[in-house]
Amino acid sequence: WDGEKRNLMPFPFNPSEIDTVLLTHSHIDHSGLIPKLVKEGFKGEIFATKATVDLCDIMLLDSAHIQERDAEWESRKRIRSGKKAVKPIYNIADAAESLSYLKGINCDTLFKIAPDITVRLRDAGHIPGSAIVELWINEKGREVKIVFSGDLGHKGTPIVNAPAYIDEADYVLIESTYGNREHRGMRETIEEFAGAVEDTLKRGGNVIIPSFAVGRTQDILYILNQLSREKRLKNINVFIDSPLAKNATMVFLKHPECFDKETLNLIKKGQFIKGSPILKFTDTPEESMAINKITGGAVIIASSGMCEAGRIRHHLKHNLWREECSIIFTGFQAEGTLGRQVIEGAKTVKLF
Ligand SMILES: [Zn+2]
Structure with a gap:
């Protein structure tokens, strides 16, 4: 809760003075404070791709729901020890209200957001709907082009297209999560992943994959589906518990406009997501708990991606301590998170 204090602080600007927001993609570390912005006086327009707008619908409501629940839990704890209750950053009603400010625009199309400012969104290849923002600003007859990369994918990212090439810019603001690291090739990474899944299932254990619900989970589904189709992995049962x-x-x-050719083909043939014999989505807490009874042969994907909250913690409780099981991390683990502790080899961790 303390880590979220910064999100509770007032914005360092007046939200009512902002005319336009350009949102690169729906991931919550980019979109998460939109309801707070609206709640605190923003009256302008928020532009993003159509897929991003649709994804924000579910993500912002989910975020509000988590905050309401966490605030309630924290308040109860505080009241017991004589302290003041806490409020969520925003509630479900705030999130619902903010959604009406989001406007979907097409990629690759020039769009004027002010008399002297033109914008164009280009595919960032990160998750469906993700965009690079190109901005042309005309000031006193001089035109300057600024490019905001947003989060970027790369050529081998499953499901989505490779990021668009941007020909020119005067200024570039670029994400750098992995700026200091050379990534291995996709095929090598998939091989290592397949090997880890195979070894674990042979030992009679389960594979637990903490994963961000939007983007990374679907990438993993795509890869597991592919490995199963190629008979590289046999008899796997994949549970998406989120x-x-x-x-x-x-x-x-x-939003088929977000998919690459391979994915479109698979969907057309009924071989991906719908019609896939190995994928099972679980909805209710009861269905989720039923997975806990499975001791071997299951690949369980759940969020949160850094194991800080959510159903993944229950799956860790049932599997982390069992030698025959594996946890496969497929995403960035920030300092101070449970995921980071596990990666760094902690001998004991606190789950609940
Ligand atoms: Zn992202």
Whole structure:
């Protein structure tokens, strides 16, 4: 809770003075404070791709729901020890209200957001709907082009297209999560992943994959599906234990413009998501708990991606201590998170 204090602080600007917001993609570390912005006086327009707008629908409501629940839990604890209750950054009603400010625009199309400012969104290849923002600003007859990369994918990212090439810019603001690291090739990474899954299942254990619900989970599904089709992995049962991941997957399917050729082909043939014999989405807490009874042969994907909250913690409780099971991390683990502790080899961790 303390880590979120910064999000509770007032913005260092007046939200009512902002005319336009350009949102690169729906991931919550980019979109998460939109309801707070609206709640505190923003009256302008928020532009993003159509897929991003649809994904924000589910993500902002989910975020508000988590905050309401966490604030309630924290307040109860505080009241017991004589302290003041806390409020969520925003509630479900705030999130719902903010959604009406989001406007979907097409990629690759010039769009004027002010008399002297033109914008164009280009595919960032990060998750469906993700965009690079190109901005042309005309000031006193001089034109300056600024490019905001947003989060970037790379050529081998499953499901989505490779990022668009930007020909020119006067200024570039670029994300640098992995700026200091050379990534291995996708095929090598998939091989290592397949090997880890195979070894674990042979030992009679389960594979637990903590994963961000939007983007990474679907990438993993794609790869597991492919490995199963190629008979590289046999008899696997994949559980996607995240209602948000399920809802996001359904939104993806409504936006074929975001998919690469391979994915479109698979969907057409009924071999991906719908019709896949190995994938099972679980909705209710009861269905989720039923997975806990499975002791071997399951690949369980749940969020949160850094193991800080959510259903993943229950799966860790049932599997982390068992020698025959594996945890496969497929995403960035920030300092101070449970995921980071596990990666760094902690001998004991506190789950609940
Ligand atoms: Zn992102």
